[in-house]
Amino acid sequence: MMKRTLSVLVENRPGVLTRVAGLFSRRGYNIHSLAVGHTENPSISRMTIVVEGDAHIIEQVEKQLNKLIDVIKISDITDEPYVGRELVLIKVNAEPDVRGEIMQIVEIFRARIVDIARNSVIIEATGDEEKIDAIEASLKPFGIREMVRTGKIAMIRGAKTKGMEASGDGSAI
Template sequence: MKHILSVLVENKPGVLSRVTGLVSRRGFNIDSLTVAPTEDATMSRMTIIVDADEVGYEQITKQLHKLVSVFKISDFTDSDAIERELVLFKVLATPDRRHEIIEIANIFRANIVDVGKSSLTVEATGSASKLDALEDLFRGYGIRQITRTGKIAMSRGSSDK
């Protein structure tokens, strides 16, 4: 089962390495990892997507809690959390087909962020299923390059989870 963990850690060198090393040493693969500073410059938030059974998940979280630089772990797996991803697509765009690609981008509320002689670069945010659907449509035109961030997650409402 895929687990979505939000881990609040110290914003210091080496913390990312310790956290990812801990997970990989336990024999689990990280499907997605995003890290960025929070509203407090001394803290960073890691969003980790890991595929593990309940025993493995429990082992990972217990070991993470033991790390001095980890302050809080929240599990958004079964919660009503806001989840988003960012993707950049570089799509082949001949002048006669550009308007079609722009229309598709508009339908998905995506933005054209660069225009080249033979390509358009499209930026989109949303759920994984939305971005997968957009990718499927762009494949018909030819995708030169894709860069995807992985998920970020946050609890809804006033919860500070």
């Protein structure tokens, strides 16, 4: 099984997320993560989907997604140079005697403390999946009370775009 990152442009319409998510569940494909938001063109949203499967499954995922009328374009960017980022919020136990140690970890990962209570803090971190996994592992010994991850969003490096033809009136696609 491998993980592939798909960058999918879709019509920004109600129900599109249901169509995409439903397709994955009914055909038995595994979504590792899915992040969605509108693009520079408000009529178009971008989904960044990390999917697990062998080459045959990934090919089917792309083809089946392509059949959805509301899906405009699919790019498998896994093998291209791209920036992939995830955001995480972690609420971790932080009694006064361990706060210094936690702040050091935050420093090392270039994360931030965004909320503080009597015996806990909320830490915000961004980075690729490995970094997020690492900060989670580092904080685990203190006791993680709650964690929220956004799932990966991604963009091709350099001047090249993936479906950025979507800018302007969108008719160029």
